[in-house]
Amino acid sequence: MAKSAFEYVKTFECSDQILPNTWIVVRIDGKNFHKFSDSHKFKKPNDKRCLDLMNKSAVTVMNDIKDIIMSYGQSDEYSFIFERSTKLYKRRLSKLLTNVCSLFTSSFVFFWKDFFPDDTLLYPPSFDGRVVCYPTNKNLRDYLSWRQADCHINNLYNTTFWALVQEGGLCRAEAEKKIRHTVSAEKNEILFSQFGINYNEENAQFKKGTFIIREKLHKKDIEMENGISTGSGLILAFLDIIGNKFWQKNGILN
């Protein structure tokens, strides 16, 4: 068929193919969820309904895009890791990013009523997205460790902060001042001595975030702490992904 006189405009498109053989990570993050969580009266510091809805949206993405082999989520963010050798969309960055981000967002809205049966979604939420590619297994493990360390640091801070406000009767500024320069051990001590909270016994989903892995990558005889099978070839687990134990036992990313 003859080309139209307008066809030349295609030559203005930029190539955005990602380097072959590297780990592709797509991370999405809720836009202004500080406001979104306030508007929807989320429980502080963690609202399990929202975290479960985030997990449901991530599972939906992984069921649709089979080249994603694992993902990790905490707070209002999720990271999706593509198979190193993926050829999906010829590894075009914009295709990979926009497909993940839009399916995640539409799932978040679509399944909202299942997790918040009594609360109307007040306005359309959105998620930003970025792609980072990592050349080595160590880089990828360090990336996942970075996100889980972020979860740990924020969750310990927020748990202590909200205990001081909600149970300790401090105003937000006083609570912030009290823990501003404390290290982890001191926050643990405040929680235990003032509120009888043993941080180690807090919900693992809050402390560690959620890791989702394809069952085929996970050796059956390995115990997953709190692992939940979704029935669609995926396992959800709230486990430590910073240490070597999980990776060594499964023989991946070593």
Ligand code: DGT
């Ligand atoms: P951004 O990402 O730059 O558009 O801005 P935010 O406000 O989304 O900031 P971000 O992503 O750094 O922090 C996530 C916010 O979401 C933070 O203010 C706490 C809130 N959030 C996330 N999960 C929960 C939850 O389960 N309960 C409550 N109360 N807040 C949550």
Ligand code: MG
């Ligand atoms: Mg955000």
Ligand code: MG
């Ligand atoms: Mg965030």
